[in-house]
Amino acid sequence: MKYLLSALCLFLIVFFLSCNRSPSGTKKSTEKKTGPKRPNVVLIYTDDLGYGDISTYGGEIPTPHIDRLAEDGLKFTNAYTTASTCTPSRYSLLTGEYAWRAKGRGVAPGDASSLIKPGTETLPGVLQKAGYKTAVVGKWHLGLGGEDGPDWNGKIAPGPLEIGFDYSFLIPATGDRVPCVFVENHHVVNLDPDDPIQVNYRKKVGNWPTGKDNPELLTTKWSHGHDMTIVNGISRIGFMTGGKAALWRDEDFADKLVEKSTAFIRENKDKPFFLYFSTHDIHVPRIAHERFQGKTDRGPRGDVIVQLDWTVGELTKTLKELGLEDNTIVIFTSDNGPVLDDGYEDQAGELVGDHHPSGILRGGKYSAFEAGTRIPMIVKWPRQIKPGSTSGTLFSQIDLIGSFAAHTGQDIAPGQAPDTQNHWDVLTGKDSAGRKGVVQEATHGVLSYVSGDYKYIPPSDGGPKITWGPDIETGFSENEQLYNIKDDPSETKNIAEEHPGITGKMREELMAVREMGR
Incomplete structure (x- = not known):
């Protein structure tokens, strides 16, 4: 009996020790898991923000919340978008394919059909397959609907929900293009069926006044190309009529997008999520909320940079409140370089002063020079990235899909995302060998x-x-x-x-x- 008890005790000791070791023989961690194993991802994609527009890159306008991302993460000095205009850069970011490989992917009109077709491999689609909940909130400008374009008065599809997003709340194109309404998932928000929307980019529809014919009604005057239908005191590109109950107020853009984004984060805090937060700031028309108007001496353009910084602060504050900060990758970057007068008389050029939106670079939005496509890019991930890091390694936004596919173990179908590469270790500051070109x-x-x-x-x-x-x-x-x-x-x-x-x-x-x- 004594030998039997001794053998039993020895067996229990060995069993106990084996249960507390990993298959490799190293001791298992007793650290309590504080979040999902896979990191959450928040991609903050700004609009027309130049390499020198934020203070951590040398800008003269205070951006403390964005600067804090750099202090807590990795700042790139040699990162690129793929185009110096918005639609092609956004297309490449989401699909891993240079937009110029096919015709029709230039700057899209507000009534364009979907440029990214169902069945296309996308960044949200890759993460969705990996178990992520996915959302896009903000500017879209990649077209909506079938070959005939969007049906503003019915179900608007295909769109983001057909290419990998679980939820979408969109500015359909940009703030300077009609229709001036939000689209949530497949439908225009607050649309009155008795007041249908009509949109036309070739001829006037309805009897709403235009900037060209009724300049006395404008609160923000146009300088070139934005002289069509007036909404909220601002004339736009394109003509529209109807949908009065659904019209947006430009001053509320930032608040509304933050509201929808933080709601998505809170709803999905217990599972891995991907949020593509596509800001309207600092695109024209630059109409900050009243509480930000006059915050700088640089005019409306300076004010919306301050407003942009606030939105970043609100998102990061939400992550911290929910205990998600350590295991969330926050990527902050821009779709193309800067521009001052881009269609409205908002004194952007007159009041720029010693602030240099392009920094030391030449050119800007639309340009083949460096300021057209070299953009600010900051990546924060407290669990993995050393704070206060800087990288001069060449990195392209087109590689986000390839890098996240590799990190989450997802295969990209043959023929899809042909231009993307896996540079996960560059993105997270572990490698200095970036792409060749x-x-x-x-x-x-x-x-x-x-x-x-x-x-x-x-x-x-x-x-x-x-x-x-x-x-x-x-x-x-x-x-x-x-x-x-x-x-x-x-x-x-x-x-x-x-x-x-x-x-x-x-x-x-x-x-x-x-x-x-x-």
């Missing part, structure tokens, strides 16, 4: 190429300046251009003739990317 798309579909220390811009027939209003250099020339953007980030000296070997190599690499998949 990235193609940038400027207005009129002009492509340029960045690789290593160099930037190559091929010859183009376009003129040197934007012709329809904004005071921005296009970066176009009849000659090849090569810049050493490490030593000359302002692109002041074209060295193409001095370095024919590098120029030729860059030309060939750009051509190879263009021909891929044809």
Whole structure:
């Protein structure tokens, strides 16, 4: 009996020890789990925010909440969107495919049909397959509906819910385009069926006044191209009539988007979630809420930067209150470079002062120069990323889908997301070996190429300046251009003739990317 008891005790001791060790033989962690195993993801995608627009990148307008993201996370100095305009950059971000690979993916009109078709692999779709709840809140500008465009008075589909999002609350295109209504999931919010919406981008519909014919009704005057239907004292691109009960108030954009976003976070706090928070700020028309108007001496553009900073603070505050901060990846970035006068007389140029929206870079929105596509990008993940880090590694937003697919163990179907790469370790600050090169798309579909220390811009027939209003250099020339953007980030000296070997190599690499998949 004594030997039997001893054997039993020995068995229990061995069993106890084995239960407290992992298969590798190391001791199991006794740390209590405080959140989902997979990190939540909040992607804050801002609009027209330049490389030098926020104070952590040298801007003169205070942005303490955004600066805190950088203090607590990783700040990129060499990150790119894929285009210097919004629709193609958003398309590439979500699909992992350069927008220029097919026609019809330029800046979309407000009544465009869905550019991302059902069945396309997308960033939200990848995360949805990995068990995430997914939402998009804010500016969309990727088209809605079938081949005939959206049915504003019925079910609006396909749209975000058909390409990987579980919930959507949208500004259908942009604030400067009709219809001036929100779309939640498949329907216009607060639409009165007895007051149907009509939209037309070619001819006037209804009898609502326009900025061109009734300038006395405007609270914000147009400068170029925004002289059609007036809504909320602001004339827009395009004509509309009807839907009065559903019309938005521009001053409420930030509050409404924060309200919907924080509600989604609270509803899904016990499961992994992905929130694509697509701000309207700082796109035109720049109409801050009354409590932010006059907060800066830079006019409405400065005020909406302060408002943008507040929205970031509200989202991060919610994450902290719910105990989600440590295991949430917050990515803050922009869709393209900055612009001052983009269609409204809001004194953006007159009051800019010593604030430099492009920082040390040349160009801006629409441009082939660096300020068109090199954008601020900050990634915060307290559980994994060392606070106060900086990365000069080349990173492209097109790689978000490939990186998150790899991290969550999801395969991307053959033929889908053809241009994305897995750079998870770059995104999280663990690796300095980024992608070899990235193609940038400027207005009129002009492509340029960045690789290593160099930037190559091929010859183009376009003129040197934007012709329809904004005071921005296009970066176009009849000659090849090569810049050493490490030593000359302002692109002041074209060295193409001095370095024919590098120029030729860059030309060939750009051509190879263009021909891929044809």
